[in-house]
Amino acid sequence: MQSPKCVQNAQTQHGDASSVDVENIFLHRFMLSMSTSTSAILGSNDTATDPADNTDPPVMLSEEKPVVAHLPEKRKAKTSDDESNVKKVKLDANGLKTKRPGFNDERYEETSYYFENGLRKVYPYFFTFTTFAKGRWVDEKILDVFVREFRAAPPEEYERSLEAGKLTVNYEKVPKDYRIKHNDLLANVVHRHEVPVTSQPIKVVFMDKDIVVVNKPASIPVHPCGRYRHNTVVFILAKEHNLKNLRTIHRLDRLTSGLLLFGRTAEKARALELQIRTRQVQKEYVCRVEGRFPDGIVECNEKIDVVSYKIGVCKVSPKGKDCKTTFQKIGEVGDESIVLCKPLTGRMHQIRVHLQFLGYPISNDPLYNHEVFGPLKGRGGDIGGITQEQLITNLITIHNAENWLGLEGEQVAPTEIKGELKTTSVVEVPIEATKPMISATNEPINEASTQTCYEEPDRSFDFKKATSDPHCSECKVNYRDPGAKDLIMFLHAWKYRGVDWEYKTELPDWACKSTINYDHL
Structure with missing residues (x-):
């Protein structure tokens, strides 16, 4: 039992x-x-x-x-x-x-x-x-x-x-x-076992009785999904800010940072959802891309189609849905450019896919700045002459080898990629090393401490609060901690402006290192 x-x-x-x-x-x-x-x-x-x-x-x-x-x-x-x-x-x-x-x-x-x-x-x-x-x-x-x-x-x-x-x-x-x-x-x-996320705090930008606006750090999902539950925005806000029963109005990719709006009442949530759905909300993102982006306003109207819902990948395709994004260079960092992005539609991965098509992918985008899309990395829609079915197969192969599609820490078999054998960074440890906490009936005991909105997270690991299961495969493996490159993508939701309201965040560090031309903003 x-x-x-x-x-x-x-x-x-x-x-x-x-x-x-x-x-x-x-x-x-x-x-x-x-x-x-x-x-x-x-x-x-x-x-x-x-x-x-x-x-x-x-x-x-x-x-x-x-x-x-x-x-x-x-x-x-x-x-x-x-x-x-x-x-x-x-x-x-x-x-x-x-x-x-x-x-x-x-x-x-x-x-x-x-x-x-x-x-x-x-x-x-x-x-x-x-x-x-x-x-x-x-x-x-x-x-x-x-x-x-x-x-x-x-x-x-x-x-x-x-x-x-x-x-x-x-x-x-x-x-x-x-x-x-x-x-x-x-x-x-x-x-x-949940995947670690950044320890950066979630800052509250604005809050009243109807709405909560926060600045989401990169690497934290919005709500429970897959291997994330407590390491999500909604759980952290509830447990550390006592902000519970929030209604999700929109979402950001896990690796994207920036503005995130939640409704505290059903009426406010429905009103803001309607504004977004009817394109009454103007969104401004800031990103950092490879190369010297052209001067002036660059507009991309290429249609976007979903390659695979299972792994969440899109590409430009005439079979896709209408899509429009405008871009403008506002600064430079070495050989890279800081670009202001204004999506006029709200397709999946729209900014990332359009930048890939233009040949200026986000410099650390783990998906759309990758040779799995061919030697040109998908520039101009060129995916190296392979079929969409082969592209999906290659994406899954790369996912298993490089582990960047959202399943950090998953144990996978080694995979041959371009002649080099790659695998995830895991180390097997004997089951005895996990020191499982077992009851007299040989069943694991869950003695982990609870945490409410009145308690601070521990500043270091406390062995007394740990649980383990002798039959849990993940308890037998030591995974490497994700590094900075695994936690951050240079894409930030900077400003949102709707009917009678406007919110914005501070620019992230990777954008502040450049000389921003504020005349364009």
């Missing part, structure tokens, strides 16, 4: 939950009925799932807008089982209309932060991912489903989880040959 703490942590990918949060389960079933995506559910770490990076996210609950709707009838699986043998989980939609966004205090108190080597880190903690059985899984063995659908862990790990009661059905232990039934609730307890 799993520990009571593990059971309390049960929830879907987003939102609050108690032991089994019926509101979230109700919503989650609705979302699952609308999608066939299975990526990154139950702790899968083999896809890039950072919405801040504009990749295809896993199926999860919306924290912003509660759903009050007549649910479509769930697709019936073809099975010979009688209805009387089908397990059904009782659902309750009471309170759905008053459901607020965000998380409850129990979610914020799952674990705490500590600072080390200029990074904000999270003590590993136990967490439970849940999902309802999909129609195509019905009457299949649970172990076969997990091995096929969720490849983040080897088959023997799922088998061990079933035997230990960490992988359950309707919160009951089942054998590995158990056959899934319609409406079964699958839960998987994992020992979760």
Whole structure:
């Protein structure tokens, strides 16, 4: 049996939950009925799932807008089982209309932060991912489903989880040959390790009763996604500034810094979302690009198409959506240029893709300034004469070798790139070295301290607050800390101007090193 703490942590990918949060389960079933995506559910770490990076996210609950709707009838699986043998989980939609966004205090108190080597880190903690059985899984063995659908862990790990009661059905232990039934609730307890982010503080630019405007440091995702949960803007603001139940109005890529707006009321959030959607908001970004950018205003109207939602990559294509960005050089740093960017549309990675097309990619862009797009790095739309399918294959290969698509710290097999063998920087350590905290029943104990908005993060690692699991593969590996090049991209959301409002931040250090021509600003 799993520990009571593990059971309390049960929830879907987003939102609050108690032991089994019926509101979230109700919503989650609705979302699952609308999608066939299975990526990154139950702790899968083999896809890039950072919405801040504009990749295809896993199926999860919306924290912003509660759903009050007549649910479509769930697709019936073809099975010979009688209805009387089908397990059904009782659902309750009471309170759905008053459901607020965000998380409850129990979610914020799952674990705490500590600072080390200029990074904000999270003590590993136990967490439970849940999902309802999909129609195509019905009457299949649970172990076969997990091995096929969720490849983040080897088959023997799922088998061990079933035997230990960490992988359950309707919160009951089942054998590995158990056959899934319609409406079964699958839960998987994992020992979760989050990726470090910068220790730079999130500065509040403006705040009143309706809105919070912050200056987001690079490397911090906006909200929980993939391998990030507590190391996100919404969790940090809640735990260190007591700013909870914020409504996301827009997003920034994880590596992009700058202005980020949150609504404190539903009315304000809807009003600002409408202004952005109807293009009433003027956005100004500052970036640093390779080469001497041309003088004057440069306009790019190339259409942008998504190459792959799974890995979150776009390129210029006549099949894409209409897109427009204007650029103007405002300074220089050596052989590089500081450029003011004004996107008139809001496509995924718009500024980065247009700069790549123009031949002046952001100088440290880990994706669009890369030879995976061909010898010209995608300049003028030239990707080296390969097909889009081959481009996707190459992108995945480079991702596995260089680890820059949002899954820092993932263990991967060595990959051959241009004759040179590359792999991630990991070091295997014996399981005994992790000193797991185990109960008398040989189960891990979650003794990690909690953190509320009234507590400061630890200034160094405290071994007493650490947890470990003897069967956790990540506990057996020492990952290198990300360096500066892994945390910063030279793109900053500088100014936003809407109807009767305007906010701006200070320029980042990498832009201040140049002589800015303020006559253009």
